[in-house]
Amino acid sequence: xxxxxxxxxxxxxxxxxxxxxxxxxxxxxxxxxxxxxxxxxxxxxxxxxxxxxxxxxxxxxxxxxxxxxxxxxxxxxxxxxxxxxxxxxxxxxxxxxxxxxxxxxxxxxxxxxxxxxxxxxxxxxxxxxxxxxxxxxxxxxxxxxxxxxxxxxxxxxxxxxxxxxxxxxxxxxxxxxxxxxxxxxxxxxxxxxxxxxxxxxxxxxxxxxxxxxxxxxxxxxxxxxxxxxxxxxxxxxxxxxxxxxxxxxxxxxxxxxxxxxxxxxxxxxxxxxxxxxxxxxxxxxxxxxxxxxxxxxxxxxxxxxxxxx
Amino acid sequence: xxxxxxxxxxxxxxxxxxxxxxxxxxxxxxxxxxxxxxxxxxxxxxxxxxxxxxxxxxxxxxxxxxxxxxxxxxxxxxxxxxxxxxxxxxxxxxxxxxxxxxxxxxxxxxxxxxxxxxxxxxxxxxxxxxxxxxxxxxxxxxxxxxxxxxxxxxxxxxxxxxxxxxxxxxxxxxxxxxxxxxxxxxxxxxxxxxxxxxxxxxxxxxxxxxxxxxxxxxxxxxxxxxxxxxxxxxxxxxxxxxxxxxxxxxxxxxxxxxxxxxxxxxxxxxxxxxxxxxxxxxxxxxxxxxxxxxxxxxxxxxxxxxxxxxxxxxxxxxxxxxxxxxxxxxxxxxxxxxxxxxxxxxxxxxxxxxxxxxxxxxxxxxxxxxxxxxxxxxxxxxxxxxxxxxxxxxxxxxxxxxxxxxxxxxxxxx
Numbered sequence: 001x002x003x004x005x006x007x008x009x010x011x012x013x014x015x016x017x018x019x020x021x022x023x024x025x026x027x028x029x030x031x032x033x034x035x036x037x038x039x040x041x042x043x044x045x046x047x048x049x050x051x052x053x054x055x056x057x058x059x060x061x062x063x064x065x066x067x068x069x070x071x072x073x074x075x076x077x078x079x080x081x082x083x084x085x086x087x088x089x090x091x092x093x094x095x096x097x098x099x100x101x102x103x104x105x106x107x108x109x110x111x112x113x114x115x116x117x118x119x120x121x122x123x124x125x126x127x128x129x130x131x132x133x134x135x136x137x138x139x140x141x142x143x144x145x146x147x148x149x150x151x152x153x154x155x156x157x158x159x160x161x162x163x164x165x166x167x168x169x170x171x172x173x174x175x176x177x178x179x180x181x182x183x184x185x186x187x188x189x190x191x192x193x194x195x196x197x198x199x200x201x202x203x204x205x206x207x208x209x210x211x212x213x214x215x216x217x218x219x220x221x222x223x224x225x226x227x228x229x230x231x232x233x234x235x236x237x238x239x240x241x242x243x244x245x246x247x248x249x250x251x252x253x254x255x256x257x258x259x260x261x262x263x264x265x266x267x268x269x270x271x272x273x274x275x276x277x278x279x280x281x282x283x284x285x286x287x288x289x290x291x292x293x294x295x296x297x298x299x300x301x302x303x304x305x306x307x308x309x
Numbered sequence: 310x311x312x313x314x315x316x317x318x319x320x321x322x323x324x325x326x327x328x329x330x331x332x333x334x335x336x337x338x339x340x341x342x343x344x345x346x347x348x349x350x351x352x353x354x355x356x357x358x359x360x361x362x363x364x365x366x367x368x369x370x371x372x373x374x375x376x377x378x379x380x381x382x383x384x385x386x387x388x389x390x391x392x393x394x395x396x397x398x399x400x401x402x403x404x405x406x407x408x409x410x411x412x413x414x415x416x417x418x419x420x421x422x423x424x425x426x427x428x429x430x431x432x433x434x435x436x437x438x439x440x441x442x443x444x445x446x447x448x449x450x451x452x453x454x455x456x457x458x459x460x461x462x463x464x465x466x467x468x469x470x471x472x473x474x475x476x477x478x479x480x481x482x483x484x485x486x487x488x489x490x491x492x493x494x495x496x497x498x499x500x501x502x503x504x505x506x507x508x509x510x511x512x513x514x515x516x517x518x519x520x521x522x523x524x525x526x527x528x529x530x531x532x533x534x535x536x537x538x539x540x541x542x543x544x545x546x547x548x549x550x551x552x553x554x555x556x557x558x559x560x561x562x563x564x565x566x567x568x569x570x571x572x573x574x575x576x577x578x579x580x581x582x583x584x585x586x587x588x589x590x591x592x593x594x595x596x597x598x599x600x601x602x603x604x605x606x607x608x609x610x611x612x613x614x615x616x617x618x619x620x621x622x623x624x625x626x627x628x629x630x631x632x633x634x635x636x637x638x639x640x641x642x643x644x645x646x647x648x649x650x651x652x653x654x655x656x657x658x659x660x661x662x663x664x665x666x667x668x669x670x671x672x673x674x675x676x677x678x679x680x681x682x683x684x685x686x687x688x689x690x691x692x693x694x695x696x697x698x699x700x701x702x703x704x705x706x707x708x709x710x711x712x713x714x715x716x717x718x719x720x721x722x723x
Binding site: 045048049050051070073074076078080082083084085086087088089093096097098100101102103105129145155 | 328
């Protein structure tokens with residue numbers, strides 16, 4: 001279990017993590033979703049002991065990371081965002097080293113190496129130097145080195161970035177298997193779909209602050225039982241706002257010269273009325289998308305910008 | 310856990326070093342190769358004397374010019390110089406090719422001019438790529454010319470008699486002439502003996518006894534320098550590995566492990582020390598059995614070299630980790646290693662340096678370690694002195710380790 005309480009980390013004037021609190025439990029995948037530079041990696045750094053928090057407290061399986069860092073790190077497994085492997089060593093030698101770094105040795109280490117090599121599908125290339133591996137294979141080995149010692153808490157910092165679709169599916173299966181084995185998994189990502197499909201609970205982070213957290217249904221409920229209508233074309237934002245002001249229970253999530261996102265109930269029935277109103281406001285509509293509330297729309301609602309910006 | 314992790318880290322670094330067998334072979338191979346070269350140049354006793362080639366273009370072909378040309382083949386000088394008679398054109402051509410140390414041109418009329426006390430010019434062409442032998446030849450030519458002047462002044466008549474050759478119709482000089490000339494030379498000798506024979510001041514030379522065997526050859530003088538030069542090159546190659554691990558992301562990840570970075574740095578030093586042990590053992594074995602360098606304490610010398618290498622490695626790791634990037638670290642390493650190597654006796658023995666430079670060089674870390682190594686190689690060093698040396702090394706290592714670890718932690722989180 002990970003407990004973060006009012007966690008804060010600053011680098012000079014820059015506040016990278018600001019008053020972040022959450023709890024991730026054993027057997028669940030807790031997602032930290034946010035755009036690049038939101039503070040996800042800094043949060044992971046504070047939990048794993050790579051960085052010392054400026055304020056606040058983190059406990060891992062009851063061990064205070066600041067006071068009892070070694071005990072905390074014993075139960076932690078970390079897969080960093082950047083691949084961290086010895087490229088001149090083989091997969092087996094890398095696993096042996098990272099296992100040894102967590103106190104594994106002898107026959108148990110050798111057994112675990114075989115298990116994770118099979119899990120990650122690298123057994124056929126186990127003796128080759130890592131520098132000959134493809135990007136996807138390196139990602140899988142990077143993950144394997146984080147789980148070699150069967151940690152109770154697993155920190156995965158965007159482990160699937162830059163991975164081909166096949167390797168990504170395999171990696172996500174491995175992550176699910178870790179959670180099913182009772183481990184607490186903290187998973188950071190800026191891929192909304194990945195977070196939606198993988199995580200049991202989620203926290204949305206932006207500019208160092210947690211802006212929402214809960215299960216997926218809980219987060220969707222923030223938007224209400226409303227549809228999200230996304231229109232692209234040519235808009236005059238001020239005239240559009242003026243025209244839609246009169247419409248009841250219609251919320252403008254985002255409006256700019258080329259994109260208009262609305263949150264409203266029973267959207268399909270109200271489409272003709274909306275088109276007419278927008279035409280009256282000088283809008284030229286080219287494409288319309290109607291969808292259920294998503295993390296993307298929630299992020300837009302909460303921050304006023306898209307997740308991929 | 311920490312000791313086991315240290316062993317794991319050392320094993321990891323050894324495996325990585327073995328992935329680059331060419332570098333390892335070079336470090337071990339440099340001293341072996343240089344030993345073989347020194348053996349080929351100086352032989353196993355290392356007593357060979359440098360030999361130069363003097364071309365003599367005798368255009369006079371007189372009795373006196375032959376005497377001058379022959380002077381260079383006499384005594385000790387004859388061991389150092391190969392004198393070869395050539396024509397002036399041939400001599401110049403061969404000098405231009407750099408084949409000789411000097412070309413002495415004796416012009417036509419030299420002998421007669423000497424007998425007549427007329428001015429005459431000898432020409433000496435020196436090879437600019439050589440320094441010692443052409444200088445010696447110049448000194449000798451000056452000496453011989455001076456001797457010729459005095460000989461002419463003292464025994465000009467007799468010389469003129471012989472320079473003119475036998476009387477017409479005879480193939481040899483008459484006995485009477487030879488006897489008269491001998492008597493004249495004897496009288497001259499007796500007259501000069503008061504000035505030449507009994508030296509007024511007597512020089513008494515005392516050889517100070519050294520402890521242990523005296524340094525008998527050039528190879529023995531050069532060997533410790535060469536060994537430390539190799540160690541410095543190995544240090545240069547190995548000390549950048551911390552930045553390399555940082556580049557690969559491993560250091561940052563290691564911060565998240567219970568062992569931390571201490572065993573990582575210690576393991577790296579341990580692995581490199583094993584490399585230094587290998588280098589030192591190979592070099593000292595070569596020196597002992599191939600170059601016949603006297604090695605009094607081989608085990609202590611190997612250990613000393615390896616541990617000195619470890620401390621120099623820590624120093625260099627610390628300096629490199631003070632840099633702001635891997636590129637800057639590389640530049641810093643080169644900027645430090647080469648002057649240290651030159652000043653600290655790694656490139657030339659202290660004996661070949663000006664005194665002030667040698668004094669300064671002995672104060673550098675590698676220069677100090679080199680002097681200790683020489684003491685271990687050359688004689689039965691007192692136990693207390695050896696122990697003090699090792700204690701000083703341990704103290705330096707103990708002081709450098711936490712500093713290097715501190716810097717390693719700093720760059721790990723960048």
